[in-house]
Amino acid sequence: MKARIVEVMESWPLQLILDSDGEQLFVDLDADVRVERAGVEVGPGTLSPGHQVELADAPSLDRHASSRALPPVTRLKILG
Amino acid sequence: MVKHQSVSRTAITRTRVLARRKTVDTPMSSDGSEVGDLGGDDPNDLVEDCFDVATHGGGSLESVPGFGIDRAMTEGFGPESEEVTEELANLTASCLMEFEEPESVCGRDDRRRISPASAIPWWMICQLFIQRHDGRTSRCTGWFIGPRTVMTAGHCVYSQSAGGWARSITVVPGMDDSSRPFGTQVGTTFRSVSGWIQNRDVGYDYGAIILSNGDLGRRVGWFGFAALSDDSLRNLPVNNSGYPADKPTGTQWSNAGRITRVTARRLYYMLDTAGGQSGSPTWRSRRAVRHAIGVHAYGGCPNKSTRITRTVDDNMMRWKNVT
Numbered sequence: 001m002k003a004r005i006v007e008v009m010e011s012w013p014l015q016l017i018l019d020s021d022g023e024q025l026f027v028d029l030d031a032d033v034r035v036e037r038a039g040v041e042v043g044p045g046t047l048s049p050g051h052q053v054e055l056a057d058a059p060s061l062d063r064h065a066s067s068r069a070l071p072p073v074t075r076l077k078i079l080g
Numbered sequence: 081m082v083k084h085q086s087v088s089r090t091a092i093t094r095t096r097v098l099a100r101r102k103t104v105d106t107p108m109s110s111d112g113s114e115v116g117d118l119g120g121d122d123p124n125d126l127v128e129d130c131f132d133v134a135t136h137g138g139g140s141l142e143s144v145p146g147f148g149i150d151r152a153m154t155e156g157f158g159p160e161s162e163e164v165t166e167e168l169a170n171l172t173a174s175c176l177m178e179f180e181e182p183e184s185v186c187g188r189d190d191r192r193r194i195s196p197a198s199a200i201p202w203w204m205i206c207q208l209f210i211q212r213h214d215g216r217t218s219r220c221t222g223w224f225i226g227p228r229t230v231m232t233a234g235h236c237v238y239s240q241s242a243g244g245w246a247r248s249i250t251v252v253p254g255m256d257d258s259s260r261p262f263g264t265q266v267g268t269t270f271r272s273v274s275g276w277i278q279n280r281d282v283g284y285d286y287g288a289i290i291l292s293n294g295d296l297g298r299r300v301g302w303f304g305f306a307a308l309s310d311d312s313l314r315n316l317p318v319n320n321s322g323y324p325a326d327k328p329t330g331t332q333w334s335n336a337g338r339i340t341r342v343t344a345r346r347l348y349y350m351l352d353t354a355g356g357q358s359g360s361p362t363w364r365s366r367r368a369v370r371h372a373i374g375v376h377a378y379g380g381c382p383n384k385s386t387r388i389t390r391t392v393d394d395n396m397m398r399w400k401n402v403t
Contacts (some may be wrong), residue, residue, distance in 0.1 A: 009234060009378060010184065010355050010376070010383075011218050011220050011355065012324075012325035012354075012358075013218060013325075026241040028242070047380070049380045051194070
């Protein structure tokens with residue numbers, strides 16, 4: 001799933017507010033999340049509002065499930 | 081329902097109007113006795129005093145050994161406020177730079193560890209260990225605003241992604257590595273507002289933990305807080321301290337700088353923060369009088385606090401005086 005980061009909540013692990021096709025999603029990152037940018041692994045501190053990201057393991061993140069407990073995101077790619 | 085309507089995990093009916101001491105247009109000291117020449121206050125500021133359990137020297141920024149106050153006072157402002165050297169002109173904007181380890185560290189990481197954290201104001205700040213609604217664990221920061229009341233971010237007490245209120249939160253004031261100098265207390269009663277719980281509006285991302293008694297709060301004291309006007313907040317030197325997860329667990333780290341942008345419900349700054357610092361206080365320190373003016377909640381450079389507005393202040397007063 002592709003989305004745009006709207007906000008980065010600084011709990012630990014981080015929580016993100018994402019915009020996916022105009023729908024707002026709240027997701028957790030795993031404490032050991034792997035963040036990748038241009039094939040290089042970077043720290044989750046790189047994540048910023050405005051980044052386009054791809055959640056590699058988010059099949060359950062349909063827009064109607066945003067209020068339910070979801071598994072944390074373990075892999076995420078920054079697209080731009 | 082208005083967005084600032086207080087929402088609690090446990091139903092508590094308030095039947096009386098709580099007495100409160102607030103001042104408008106009158107600067108006040110921590111003991112309530114001083115009406116001094118604290119010039120620059122705006123007539124629209126609303127201030128609630130702190131409760132210090134000891135005296136402490138003060139200044140515009142908290143005094144932390146090794147901390148570069150000059151840089152803190154200028155970070156986040158455009159080059160027009162500085163001499164523009166060739167080197168400075170060619171610098172990459174700090175928010176465009178990447179730093180692998182720390183979260184939301186804007187430019188050079190100039191956080192300073194507070195150790196021990198058993199002095200004012202650091203001991204009023206708490207590491208929070210959270211058992212979330214979904215059973216997972218997380219960490220945040222909180223700070224006492226009353227004997228039973230620990231202020232924090234709304235998403236620390238009510239996680240949208242976890243699907244509800246936290247099950248419990250362990251509060252550890254002044255934690256320093258493995259040291260818990262004042263002990264701990266576990267809270268299971270929480271507060272936030274409908275703007276966060278129902279509307280999911282980041283401008284309303286604040287909440288509180290209500291402890292079962294005031295034993296811990298009376299030992300460490302509590303922060304005052306203030307709803308300052310836009311004019312008072314613009315460029316204001318502020319402090320922040322909390323428990324970032326990119327540092328050893330249970331260690332408190334402080335940073336300071338100026339507010340760079342003020343909106344109706346949020347404060348923006350380039351103070352360095354990290355995951356785990358959600359809920360930490362952003363405060364003004366003037367002549368040993370400290371007033372929190374925001375609840376840190378968001379990263380991404382600029383980092384952001386939920387602003388303590390008059391309606392936020394009203395709710396904090398209600399939560400502070402919970403009976």
